[in-house]
Amino acid sequence: MDYKETIAYIHAMPKFSRKLGNTMLRRLLECLGNPQDELRFIHIAGTNGKGSVAAMLAKILSCAGFKTGLFTSPYIERFNERIRIGDQQISDTELSEIVTGIRNVIEKEKTEVSEFALDTAVAFCYFAKEKCDLVVLETGLGGRLDATNVISKNLVTVLTAIGLDHTQYLGDTIEKITAEKCGIFKPGCPVVSSPGQEVEVCRVIRQYADEKNVPLFFAAMPEWEDEKVLYGGHIYQLGLEGTFQAENAAVVIEAVQQLRKQGFIISEEALRRGLAETKHVARFERFGGNIILDGGHNPQAAEKLCESLRQLKKPVYFCTAMMEDKDYIHCAEIFAEIAAGAITTQIDMPRCCHAQNLAFAFEKYGVRAIPVTDPEKAVLKALKMAEKNGIVCICGSLYLAGNLRPFLKKMFT
Known part of the structure; x- marks a missing residue:
């Protein structure tokens, strides 16, 4: 397939016509050699701020010298935006080659999946092929049944601000939606969540953290002035505009702290550079x-x-x-x-x-x-x-x- 045929094939996949679930995706990934098992993830769910948090984390990790994959959704202008290593989007040629290979497996093994599940499989194959050190992985919809949740473990789980959205799929109350987002928790994996969440949201997050026996950290509320964030006694310049980015930055800083505790060397300079140099389209x-x-x-x-x-x-x-x-x-x-x-x-x-x-x-x-x-x-x-x-x-x-x-x-x- 050429690039145009590749994009047409991706978009021809069903979106929500199949029941939510990952059985077919797991079968497909097994046929592909389970590329996700070769990778180390920072997994992000939430209602608002996921994309900005993902972009900041990926930039910081790249500044720290890690070969960092980034999978986000949706794209703004071009599909390739969704799958990146560092600042480089997946090339048209690479995308076409990987999707062609996956299509052949789907047709041979009868493992048809949704469009987002296919996108997720493509990202896993690409990042594994390129031997990424770390992958920042953003959920598409919800968490528990999201295609990205086929991963068996991750380094840090991040929950950004949670609100009422996609209620037709995730539930009609804030408690139900929060529970779906908490479905990405993995035993023993630390969870970092946004400050200023509603009482009901915090209660559900704590409940799931206790059930999964995971360390839970809520970021503190930062201060904001002139595109600068005061957090933990330090002042950080942000590349992203909008006062709402201060809370996203606080979550990012706490996630970096959790990675440092696990032995990842992320200098203060890399943290500052990453926050200051992050760009993310269509966010203020x-x-x-x-x-x-x-x-x-x-x-x-x-x-x-x-x-x-x-x-x-x-x-x-x-x-x-x-x-x-x-x-x-x-x-x-x-x-x-x-x-x-x-x-x-x-x-x-x-x-x-x-x-x-x-x-x-x-x-x-x-x-x-x-x-x-x-x-x-x-x-x-x-x-x-x-x-x-x-x-x-x-x-x-x-x-x-x-x-x-x-x-x-x-x-x-």
């Missing part, structure tokens, strides 16, 4: 000074995003699209607290909320909202509305971010 990403692109798509992320936008002390105009299965009405309510105006749009996906319906949600909370169905025209309309002194915040969906990021790059390069 700036374009041209007055455009911010963010993938936040649930109420918890919306709250954190608004906290960061308030720090800018400028009028904020939202340009947003959201999926219908997300709590877009609550998100609109949160955005409305700081919005000077809003442009609502939509992308060509069956799940996407119609721009007019999203505009109604904003107007319900007193914000003038104009529906513009074409995303690029929506951005231009928002820029005109904001004029020179306002901020345009494009948010609501990582799919929207992926749709508009190439357009923004052309505008400002």
Whole structure:
């Protein structure tokens, strides 16, 4: 298969049409020689912040001299973003060769898997082939039944902030969702979790930690000022913007401490460099000074995003699209607290909320909202509305971010 055929084959795999579970993936991996057993993992689950935490950890470990694999989801513009070693994405050729080999095994052994399970198998094969020292592994959905949870052991488990999302798959209460995330705990493997979690979340995490007999560490609440984090008596410069990154950085620092306890040499210089040099697209990403692109798509992320936008002390105009299965009405309510105006749009996906319906949600909370169905025209309309002194915040969906990021790059390069 060439690259185009490879991507088409990956996307042709079922997403949620099969029952959640990893029986077929385990069979496939066994046929591939269980590449995951050759690797050492830092496993990350949570509702918000997983991608940023994964990016920071991978950068720090690379700065410390480890050949570090990184598996994240979803991608923004190109599939290859999801599978990286250091700063280098998997090449088109490598991806095609690995997927072709796996396809041959699937057809021979009748081990059909979901799209995400296939992606996970590809990452394991690539990282094992390249003999990575460490792999930062981000879950896709939940934890207990997530494809990444086929690993039998890991060095550190990380739980980022947990909130209500994917309730149709993970449960309709915060306790049920937390329990699913805790499903990645491994006996004896230390767990590091975000500060400031809800009481119910902390209770469930502690319960599962006791049952699995794992050491549990909650990061302390950091202080934040001028893109710098004060934590543990030290000041750290962050490469990622947004006040919400302070809590993510605290989790990362605690995870590094756990790795150090296990004998991994990670200098203070590597920690500082890694935090300062981390880049992660569509997470409070700036374009041209007055455009911010963010993938936040649930109420918890919306709250954190608004906290960061308030720090800018400028009028904020939202340009947003959201999926219908997300709590877009609550998100609109949160955005409305700081919005000077809003442009609502939509992308060509069956799940996407119609721009007019999203505009109604904003107007319900007193914000003038104009529906513009074409995303690029929506951005231009928002820029005109904001004029020179306002901020345009494009948010609501990582799919929207992926749709508009190439357009923004052309505008400002």
